[in-house]
Amino acid sequence: MDPGVDSPERLGVVTDAANEGDGEALPVAEAGNLFGDHDDEAYMDLPNENATPQDGDLAMEVGMDLEGMEDDDVEADAEAMQIAADELGIEPPRNLTNIPVPSVDSIDEPDNPANSRFKHLRKGAEHVLEKRPHTVAYPNNAGVVYSTSGLTQNQCYEGQISKSSSNPYTPFTSKLDWEIAKWAKLRGPSSTAFTELMAIDGVQEGLNLSFKNTRELNKFIDGKLPGRPPFEHQEILVGGEVCDVYFRDIIACIHALFGDPDFAPYLVVAPERHYTDESKEERMYHDMHAGRWWWSTQQSVGPGATIVPVIISTDKTQLTLFRNKNAYPIYMTIGNIPKEIRRRPSMRAYVLLGYLPTTRLEYVSNHAQKRRMITNLYHACLGRILQPLVSAGKDGVLMSMANGNLHTGDCPRCQESRNHLENFDTNEIPPARDLNTIMTALKSIDHDPDTFLRTCSATRLKPVAHPFWENLPHVDIYRSITPDILHQLYQGVVKHLFSWVISACGAAEIDARCRRLPQNHNVRLFMKGITSLSRLTGQEHDQICRFLLGLIIDIRLPDSLSNVRLLRSVHAILDFLYFAQYPIHTSTTLELLEDSLMRFHDNKTIFCDLGIRENFNIPKLHFSTHYVELIKLFGTTDNFNTQYTERLHIDLAKDAYAATNRKDEFEQMTAWLDRKEKILRHAQYVEWRLAGSPLPELVDWIPPGLDMHRELYLSKFPTARARSFNQLERDYGATFFIIALRRFISLANNPSLATERQLDTSLWNVHFPFQALPVWHMIKFRRTDPVTGQLSTADSIHVRPARHDKQKSHMLPGRFDTALINDGRGKDYGVKGVLHSLFFSVPGTSNSAAAQDTGSGAYV
Template identity: 50%
Template structure:
């Protein structure tokens, strides 16, 4: 179905090319490398030389252990290695071309200097946009998708199907026709890097909406870039807590402003950049969405704790079903922020208070073009739904039904496909993860069916409330939405608000003024603006902490760690980039569509994964065939097994031929091992090429079990 994005391109030449036929990114890499015409592995002498280097940087032990291995007599000579220790290997890798290097800067706040390590954001965008593996997948123009031939039912999926890209494209086209929008997606979150103690890191990540969400949400695809590390100081020397909070907020915005400052000019006037196929376009990188949990959202927007970071609803009305499309007035906020230039601090503080924000000095988004910071705040499935709303609902249900009854019902659940059994109950669990809350949601409705509530209250209202919020939870995670499914999402939220009073009648709640519960009102507007929620789920960036922060910290000596972490990450990226180049050289053509990861099986290489997986040892050993027939219900086991043997050897035979041959099959055993669980994967029946499969499991047990 033709989209209106195509008509926009013809009318305004949006996304037009500046030049064609330029050298691709890999060709430019080859020139920078001064590549050898005969040795594709250069600067490494041979394939084994490169393979050992790659293993040492991506999978190998620490630097000292690697040096000790190489110093064993005969190892280097036997393998023909060009490096004798880790320092020599590091010097070879440091000379390879790579992504933009990290730089250290000092930010002075309250007469105190803080270190911030960051990269050039424009060069990071250039690296992502120019990656040859993403060239065929890049999205250059907004589109309108419809679910019907009459184009009356709008469909939303990827970011380019939402209204924000469409509206921004038209706004930029009015000033500079022929523009290509690059939606910049920023995420930041503190993370613990040690199991004991209190050592934290504060990474900030970036990706671009031109990459399909199937690429952005998989860390193995390399669709995210680490922009830098922000200071993690607590400013404990500032005794006044309010002053400390203001200083921390100013420190955050000052650091992020330093990192994102190049987006102001580039977003307004554009920057020529080449995609991986060598085609140049004028790109306008524009800050589109911020992905973060509730504290990060408040820090970014400058809103007080306990309030909504998107709309001006009072705190005592957060629990009501209200206007879901109303946002804070960005013009009023910008005018209040500009009053700081008057030189009167009291006027600035009062203006910010009237606008409903904290008195933050020059937030990082203040001068960025085409940015409404309250619109950029997006839903968060992990922290808002599972770790927020559903966490509260599970707690309320446990109090309503009684912890002992809930745990007893959990223990009575029979085995089910892809459902976790909480054999010890859920009331005593501590430090519950988002995945565990998701697993609890799968059985939550079964926990409240026919339960006896105190004081004779109706169970029907409780079931209605639980079912409505579960409907909302699962509808909100649809990978594609239409106007009709969004109406169902809204209806589910309305039904929950109509039935939530049951928790008040049971004495569990007195009000529902919870910011995360209120945030559910904004899901529909965000989906219409930026596409479905799997475009900006914090679950993806939480996974990035492992690769970009935790593993990097473990590779240091834990003293003055940031220079070591940035150097470790830079070398790792160079090795991965050189691997792509080698495959391109060895194949004699552009690199394959399937990206290479750091040694792990690629998630899109579905043919390499076995579609059945069983435990190494059977559940029960040496079970007689007669027992299999009687106690496991496999009454026709011998006949079915005989047909399987024939079909395995002669897969093209007809059913009649198989039956005839199976009659002559003799089973040379009377006992066999039995597995009570088999895990398997199902391919996408629609062949959409999303690179994912559905996992499931088969459970069986003896009638005596």
């Protein structure tokens, strides 16, 4: 019998060696459960298939699993799905009525010329982002080194702690002395617990430490270790209440960041223009120095000056859940540090500048008066903290880098009225607020308060007496309000979009569809739905966005309305959200960003037709119209994303509060943070000494975060050492695996086979000297961080049959992931969808050289 007669038309095995050899080899097509049922007759005449295993092969027939080869999170997700099914019931099968499902082309508006241009632009927009740009340096002197002090920052630090010492841990007496002090302040228990540990007989003497308890250690750190600028404390009397404000000298903080040895290789001191190639036709935007603002501001300062962009972020946070304790930290960083460094909390590129008062002025009964007083208090405190920037911005200050070189260094934006915020026209962007008019209105308070109020009302300005930014040089406060992915998009526009979709589709239907979603590495499952969630974080909004469009792709709307405009609106907002987060932009991708917003406005009337919205006068949605201009000025949005400073609340506010006794907490919090920073700075110095006191080496180029390279990773040992062919067919659904493997080996050995008939005949000569194969249940795709060199898992594919949970109480469903593979034959979209059934490797005992060279493979 011809072994190929009853086999399905297409069978496939994909291996990591499949593309080696002759490029003209007959392609191996795919096969699996989607192409037909298992037929035993297809294997009847093939030898060695049904041989009875010997006694020594019984272990291979049963299979030998290796425990702990898969992530605990995968197991936990599967168990959570089963528990949710037990509690809520599995969603019953739907009656498959003739629901009109819009095609991809109908969603993409093929009749719209603008959308055709959108697809044409996107097709080639991203590939240029992965290349190193063509750089044009600032033509005149910028970032000039005025002199060299002769000492690096580490050498200056060394002079502060000791004149000369061969002990790299100075002022600590030994490595053990230093390591215990470091552990106590960064990883150790509470102060009381550490004191009790030191009080145990023989501990302090046996370790020969230079401190006996927490108090002595704190005194040692405060007196002998230099650190970042200390905190100052001032009291402000507001009515009858005394408000405390803690802050640092902002100029000293800028000195600390500019001269930090960890940042020396990456620091940027002059603006540049980046282009995709030497023709300089398409501009690129990413870090601040590649934006237009730095270039234009450099022209307004003296020749040779170094601009230090100061980035300020404030956000109130809750310290406790029940005692209503709040903190209002203010963070600062500088734009000379690349965004890839600033975004990592572990790099300490942000400085805690201070804590603002959190008073509620409860004794003031008039709410309007209370709001004015709190606003004036905010501006007064911030004005005091930023006051040193006035003279520094006008006259400049000498600032040393770590290598010793010395340098000098409504809509809140436009005039659109609140009743017309829903308007959007790329050709008629509302003009920015006139700063000269604003400043004239603010100065009128010194002459006539009544005129001041009328002037502020006429210019649509909040009547604040002397706002903090009034005298700051080179500052246009309305242009300085930058895009905020977290609060403007995720917690603003996306939050509105969720509520509109739920109103349009129904909460019960949305939750039911959430429970039907399959597991995926990059998708979190909400097994109880999303409509009942409250106080969603930005991360949860991001997780829901990943499957939102899939939830509504075939949804039925009330009154038999077509869902095409709904899909287009959601699709456009998600496109805008993800384009806005690109770590590097070109003129083309900025056009795509603008087109996405236009597509939303073209289709948003669906929410009015459904009675959900009457208008779209939403300030955060309107602010999206300014994203393109602001990215061109200041660089991409990840330069200013408040998600990074939100993370700092844990390290610089919540952890600090947890270390206090809850009395006069801010004084204790600042002292705790000061000591922690001193320990971290000394750790930096010790590492430098142990490395041989090297000089900082400058890094020429830092990729701006768009590294698309992924490395395939398989664990060293398979999940199951052996799975028989019968098990592969029964448990993994690899119905035609044997024929597919034979076809692959035959083609590898004979790439000259030209017809299907010749290939089918050659299968008679393929014999397997084994009855089972090692199997992996997961492969990972890893990426390497370009700055730290650390590996992280970017994605994974799971292939695992149904099994019992660890308690043997539930049967967990199998998981066979679907992947999109770009094999160059996916027509317009360049991808092909395949269902993975099996990851395997061929044992080394095979008598086929091709089989031995295939390495690992996948059956799809």
